[in-house]
Amino acid sequence: MSLIDKALAANSNYAKNYYPALGKRPAPKIAVVTCMDPRLSDLPGILGLPNSDLDVIRTGGPAVTEDVLAEIIISNRVLGTTEILLLNHTGCGFTTFTDDELNSKLSASTGDASPAPMRFFSYKDPEENTREQIKKVRPHPWIAKDILVRGFIFDVDTGRLREVEVLEHGRAA
Ligand SMILES: [Zn+2]
Numbered sequence: 001m002s003l004i005d006k007a008l009a010a011n012s013n014y015a016k017n018y019y020p021a022l023g024k025r026p027a028p029k030i031a032v033v034t035c036m037d038p039r040l041s042d043l044p045g046i047l048g049l050p051n052s053d054l055d056v057i058r059t060g061g062p063a064v065t066e067d068v069l070a071e072i073i074i075s076n077r078v079l080g081t082t083e084i085l086l087l088n089h090t091g092c093g094f095t096t097f098t099d100d101e102l103n104s105k106l107s108a109s110t111g112d113a114s115p116a117p118m119r120f121f122s123y124k125d126p127e128e129n130t131r132e133q134i135k136k137v138r139p140h141p142w143i144a145k146d147i148l149v150r151g152f153i154f155d156v157d158t159g160r161l162r163e164v165e166v167l168e169h170g171r172a173a
Contacts, residue, residue, distance in 0.1 A: 028055035031075040033133070034087035035062045035094075039156050046154060046161070047085075055081050061094045062087070063121030064133045073142045084143070086133045086151040088126040088164075098122050126153050130164040138166075 030049065034040045036058050044051055055075045059068055064086070075081045097105075099120045107113035123129045130151035138149045151164045 026052065026055075026079065028075070028079055028081050029053045030083040030085060031055045031057060031072055031081045032085045032087055033057045033059075033062050033064065033068060033072065035089055035092060036060050037089060037092065039091075040087065040089060040154060046159070055079055059121070061092065061121050061123060061129065062133075063094075064136050065121070069136065069140060072137060073140070076143060076147055082146075083148040084137060084150070086130060086137065086149070087154060087161075088130045088133075088152065089154040089156055090126060091156045092123075092126060094120070094122045095124055095126070127164050131166050134164075134166045 030053060032043060032047070032054055034043070034056065040046070040058075043049070043054055043056060047054070057068055057071045057075070059065065062068070072084060076084075097120075099117065099122050102120050102122065103116040103118060106118075107116050130153060134149060134151045137143060143149070151166075152161045153164060154161055
């Protein structure tokens, strides 16, 4: 039995106790951009905020792509979130390869190079990655100036968050 089949069986039980009120229009308060890594999945635990407050945007890395920027803008402008938390982490799988390496490996192992080069958004340093994200998000003309934008690294060994700031002219911007 696949996990999807197991999940379908579990869902019929879930639906028996489901509160229809949960299906009303969501009103999250904070956009969280984080990695697809399962260690980042317990955001209510990590952040002490209920699921209903969190608008979670997940990609590998996380990579703040044009698509992710669009989702952040929807989160602010359509859903009404007023803070943006960019959540990176230690031990990210995306630091263990380069895009070139993975393109070569997949082309060789599948015998088909036609999808290459794919953008996997690999990176080396979570701190630098966080700074780059802040630099992309903060100045965006459709992200209002009064929206908070802050970047953090979650330490997968300790469970602690550490803030990353963008230094400009020797001071935190
Ligand atoms: Zn990751």
